[in-house]
Amino acid sequence: MMLRSCINLYLLFFVISSVAASENSQLTCISGKIKVTAFGDETIQREKFCFDKDFAGIYSSSCRKNDCQAFKNPKRYYPNELYTKYGSPGFKLCRALQGTPEIIEFYAEKEWHGTDRCTFSDGFVDTDTLLDYYLDRLSGHP
């Protein structure tokens, strides 16, 4: 009886831990290659980073728990400030957050995957994730 309770408690703990870590569990973290092409010159850097299941979201290992500079701006952004005809909204947001946008590719599961990143002093994250984080979708503002 005692053993069963212990097992139940352990299972409960396991389930709670899994749910709490669900955000991170969807990321795969590796020490891999990131290709940056600037004006025709390709540079391949070896870095530790994490990516999501769609191979579009990418985080530096310092940003994987949403606790780097990329996620520390208190501001939020109305969609119509970012979704205009002028450039992609992610790059606009990146610049507004004082980050540096960049189109990159990373190598994972035997393939190069194209995406972008917004780099801050302590790490980077893709601009799509940034938009998801900073966009004020609920304000009713257009």
Next chain:
Amino acid sequence: MVLHRFIHIIFFTLVTTLLISMVSLKSFAAAPPNCAPSPSPRPQIGHLPVNRNPRPPTPLELKNQALQNFRKLIIKLQQDSGFRNVDGDISQLRNYGTQAGVERRLIDNAATFLHNRGIASSRREQATCGGSFDYSAKLGPVRNQDSVGWCFAFSAADYYSFKTGKRISAASIAVGYNSYWRWLNHLFEPYCGEERESGGNEDSAAGIAKASGGLCLESEFRSEDNGNARLYDTLANLERSKLRNDISRAVACSQEVFPHMTNPDILQVLRTSNQQELIKNFSDKACVHRVPVPNVNIIHYSPYIHSSKTYLDSIDNELTHGNIASMGYRPNILYNIDSPNVSDLHSSLVIGRKWDTRKGECVYLVRNSWGPGCKQYDQRLECHNGNVWMPRSVLTKGIYDVTIMH
């Protein structure tokens, strides 16, 4: 002896100073001229989150809110029921109506009307939305226009890429377009002016590219991957350097954007071009292996003559005949499909169509130029690697014009 030592000290100081000066001069002379990136302007936007509802709403406020929601939803369903079965939303309409104290009979009448209209529309739409088309594989990964307002050029370049099977340079099309319209230069200067985000029309861009006698390959004039999204800034620096006769800097900027060009070619373009033609001449010189322009008729369905139904009918016609279409539309429907039409215009391609059994509606595959991310779009939209399936009812609301290469 003292004098001798003094002369020695003076001599030693002089020699040391001379050596230091020479080293400094040499290092100065050896420093490569660079296309110094001016710090990009940071958009002054954003707001601090506000506590929107510090106290619980009163019953009256709740009732008013429900009435507002009821009105909004009934307007939306009136439109949507022209395209799809709206039964899934009718229960929500009933809830709002009941909370707002709307007479039961009125709610029932509205529900019945919307149900019948939705069923009839859904049947009609399903009959006309035959076949399933998806040309995304033929176009490759979704591009990223980064910080430049050249969506129209990306649309035109992707369209030509579809037609030719080669990856066509969007930057080259944008430069050709800007050059063509440069007689308005004093009104908007494409590079040096403040209007750093100049936009354009995809039909005009496609026409100008067609008349150019050959399309430039992406590999010869890159539209993306330009070092921290600095393509536009670098072109502006190139033009400014030429204007100021700062040739070493102009060469450095040219080498960044056109890395395959030789120095004699760069110098020749710099020497023979005036400011107005400079970037266009660079583009022409860099694009060596031009792709013949396909023999196409460019048809533009303009908003002053045609309706959104005509746009979608023309798109349907192209898709069923193995072609794609380019459209101008309000990009706010990308982040919120219920959003009113308030934003500026944007341009993308329509590259597929299918019947969405879950939504009970015809959906169109929109290929945007904002990279492969999907979180930037309304999460109700199906999205794969930056290609978004947009319901016909939403597209009808946001579409502005259509261009077809027939």
